[in-house]
Amino acid sequence: MRKVKVRRKILIANEEYAAKNRAFLKERKLPCLNVISSPGSGKTTLLAKTIETLRGKLSIGVIEGDIQTDIDAQRIRKAGAPAHQINTDGACHLSAAQISYAFHKLPIDRLDLLFVENVGNLVCPSTFDLGETNKIAVLSVPEGDDKPAKYPMIFARAAVVLINKIDILAATDFNIKKVKADISKLNKKTKIFLVSAKTGEGMKQWCDWLENLADNKRKKILKKTRPRQ
Amino acid sequence: MHEATVAQFILEAISAEAKKQKARPIAAKISCGVFNAINTETLKFAFEAISIDTVCENLKLNIEQKPIKAKCKKCHATFEFDLHESKCPKCRHDDFELLPDAPLLLEEITFEDK
Ligand SMILES: Nc1nc2c(ncn2[C@@H]2O[C@H](COP(=O)(O)OP(=O)(O)OP(=O)(O)O)[C@@H](O)[C@H]2O)c(=O)[nH]1
Ligand SMILES: [Mg+2]
Ligand SMILES: [Zn+2]
Numbered sequence: 001m002r003k004v005k006v007r008r009k010i011l012i013a014n015e016e017y018a019a020k021n022r023a024f025l026k027e028r029k030l031p032c033l034n035v036i037s038s039p040g041s042g043k044t045t046l047l048a049k050t051i052e053t054l055r056g057k058l059s060i061g062v063i064e065g066d067i068q069t070d071i072d073a074q075r076i077r078k079a080g081a082p083a084h085q086i087n088t089d090g091a092c093h094l095s096a097a098q099i100s101y102a103f104h105k106l107p108i109d110r111l112d113l114l115f116v117e118n119v120g121n122l123v124c125p126s127t128f129d130l131g132e133t134n135k136i137a138v139l140s141v142p143e144g145d146d147k148p149a150k151y152p153m154i155f156a157r158a159a160v161v162l163i164n165k166i167d168i169l170a171a172t173d174f175n176i177k178k179v180k181a182d183i184s185k186l187n188k189k190t191k192i193f194l195v196s197a198k199t200g201e202g203m204k205q206w207c208d209w210l211e212n213l214a215d216n217k218r219k220k221i222l223k224k225t226r227p228r229q
Numbered sequence: 230m231h232e233a234t235v236a237q238f239i240l241e242a243i244s245a246e247a248k249k250q251k252a253r254p255i256a257a258k259i260s261c262g263v264f265n266a267i268n269t270e271t272l273k274f275a276f277e278a279i280s281i282d283t284v285c286e287n288l289k290l291n292i293e294q295k296p297i298k299a300k301c302k303k304c305h306a307t308f309e310f311d312l313h314e315s316k317c318p319k320c321r322h323d324d325f326e327l328l329p330d331a332p333l334l335l336e337e338i339t340f341e342d343k
Contacts, residue, residue, distance in 0.1 A: 001255070002340045006246060010238045010259070010333040092230040123266045124231035127333075149312055153264040156297075156327055185315045186327065 017096030021131025037138035039120030045197040048079035134159035148182040156186040167196040236275035252340035262330030
């Protein structure tokens, strides 16, 4: 018997694509947000509402990931933004290679902000880096307040957690204080927004955060393209 | 569920190394941080299924799950993170930072003697 040390990263192929995507986005100063949640938390509804709220302010594009159908991409187009649908044919997550290809299916150079709606799944997508700027986790009230404790991997990595469907809070025993405490144990820097994609409550704070993110990138461009004196 | 994807990558990596070594691999050691959310049994099962009729058939996978570590911001001690006991075990301070999760690694392969 002979032992050979390898120490090779198993997801190296995905990481290489993710690094390429990151460089592609950086070159264009385009922020890209990878939205992750369980099925039905309201990702598509939230994105549609976000597109409507930011109409005339930010030009938004969306890459949709679903196991099957292009229903979600159609909903995004109806809300007024370009969308490209990826079907994973059974896979529980999007991969960085799929995103590299999807960039060229959108009017990428006209966008201020790019969303990726990952396949509805709270576990698998967080293991696959897409080269995104930030991960955004969505947790909806009916799922229960124990999710950050049960699925810490996504909540520890998300820059923002959107707690959605707060319009039905009164009908549940969802404890916002507990959720906030659990999330901050995992990551003190995480921003938490309480929203309802249905009533529009809380959307302003979230959209302000997005505008700020896109503005910071733009300012960098202005600085770069300003002629030298 | 993503264990199937991971199993495929492991199979490719081991097969490539076997070709280089010109030997039959009989065991391999994998390590991964627990936030990669790899279920040990599911990964073994997925690997077994896809390795049939390949050079990796009957290969034994050993999977080591590495805990998440945290670093105390006050006394700088590093410790294993536990969401239910989220205080530094040394100084009881509750301001700490999670350290990056260990990546999924193919650590070593054991080959049959020629
Ligand atoms: N009450 C209430 N319902 C909502 C809200 N946001 C979304 N919903 C409803 O929740 C259901 C699922 O919403 P989607 O936007 O399709 O959820 P999703 O996360 O995109 O689902 P998948 O893509 O299948 O994972 C729909 O019936 C929405 O109308 C909300 O803020 N409040
Ligand atoms: Mg959706
Ligand atoms: Zn300490």
